[in-house]
Amino acid sequence: MSEISTLSAFQMILLFLILMGILHYIWLIYKDKYEIIKSDFSEGFTGASSDAEVSRTTWFENEELFDEFYGSVYDNLTQLSGRYPQELALILHQWKKTASTDEMDVLDVGCGTGIASVLLAKMGVHSIVGLDKSEAMLRRARNVVLPAMALSQEKKDSVTFLQGDMNQQATFTAGQFSNAVVLFFVIYYSIDKAGLFQNLFHWIRPGGSIAIEVVNKYKFDPMLEAASPFVGVSLQKYTKERITKSKVEFDRFSYEAEFDLQDPAAEFRETFRFADKSVRRQRHTLNMTDIKDIVHLAQTAGWKYEGNIDLVTAGFEYAYVLLFTHP
Template sequence: MKILKTLSKGVSSISNTYEKLSNWGKVLVIFSIIIILYMMYKNNRTEGFTVTRQEFTFKDGTSEIYDDFYVNIYDQLLYSDVKNEFEIDKIINNTKPDEKSVILDIGSATGHHVAALAEKNFKVVGVDQSDTMVKKAKEMYPNLNFLQGDVNNAMIFNPQSFTHILCLYFTIYYIPDKLQFFRNCMKWLIGGGYLVVHLVDKYMFDTIIPAANPLLLLTPQRYAEKRITNSKVTFDDFKYQSEFQLNDQNNTAKFVETFKNKSDDKVFRKQEHQLYMEPYQDILEIAKEAGFIVQSKIDLIRAGYEYQYLFVFVKPN
């Protein structure tokens, strides 16, 4: 937690200095922050990946979206080491795994949560629906255990195989039948086992992706009159834009990503993530229907993710 401790001290020092300012001084500071963040938001740039594309492609569904191109820029767009470190620390403190624990990370992506837990000498396996993502995780962490599998299928793991199951970073929202998901987790857990699920307030969480907002604790979302639902990032040879589209009438959403050649501003790729976003309170009730007990709620605001939470569920003995 060295990063978080250093960050907390810095935030505390800034806060103390801010409180000593006059009202006009405070206004000037806030205005300056807004201007700086706006410029960062408009001109965000990510180096180190080049691409040349001419033909337009449209992709939806896990197998299409998570190809080599997208998997290779996934971390640059979405990864946050501060968030990961915070999550792992809180999960350990709330669920107390030990040398006998066996942990499953559902939606393990490029493998960072699995690696963080393995580094602490826990037995852990990652599972992801995308073959390409599993391949990438194995390239990054060749000594760790990653599997390709669909967690909608209850048969992919034996009953009572795990003491802990994690379902982090919006993974739950890719699953349409959440009752079946919770029942599967109930089957795979031992009695007294823990399920940790990432849930958000779909009306309030910050939809700006990490790459478009490096200073997470000072997000422009807080100062915007209307919720910002798009993000822009510039790579060496192409421009990226995403937009979060909420359909509250049927509890769904789309996360639409567009890629343009930097040279001619021509769109060469567009992809849509289909999300199933019931209010998180409804998802809690679904978990209870499957037999889980809600043990605790972890607020991710200290990691810079406001209106986002980790809920810890327990399977009764």
């Protein structure tokens, strides 16, 4: 009986410490860490207090924000390398029901810094093409991410990174790939999802498959993993109101982000403050079509909907991978 009592007391103390940590973090979320900076910016951005700071502020939108700087910090911010292995393993588990990995030629649409592409090679996929519009992100993929992965030269050679537009059908030839992945928030950057599904239908061979990552836009956790004090734990469960802001201190800069749903549109706004008082602000403009409508657009393009994978097992609640096959 004494052993049970001691264990119970320990558990209570541990629970108390966890709850105190959560409450402290929530307090930090809503406390202004930059009280000396009063905002006179519109459009939802916090920040600049003077003409001097305004003059040192640089703005970036969708088409320009994926540059050398953002490529150098993107992986630390999103920490996709921690989630992608499980997510890709779940996808391949489904695909391997009809084909072996050494027969797969996979297109990674909107590959960014190439983490998913490189992991697919590590998992035995025959060939991978990572497609992205940003040459800066692709340089990061080629020069940093790929060399850093422990792969044989043969597997490294199986990965190709290509600059191109997912909305242009001429980017690839008919039936060039057996499978494709559209991961993270890539689907929401597309302003022509119907056209994208038509392009994928053209590029994927009959019998092939695609995997599209989506989220429940009303419930998913928009707080960056890097901003959470507890890895793999969503603080949304412990708050009455949804936490939409992230704040992180890095060696080179202070970082803030906010998710703003303007259904069906959305903005993900980021602010970087550097030691020299310069400020970089960027706005990701997203088109967050309802999941059921995304499924309908794919079906209209000819795809057969096979179901979805719940990514809660990969540590991402209210996120799913939609699975389609090419008849």
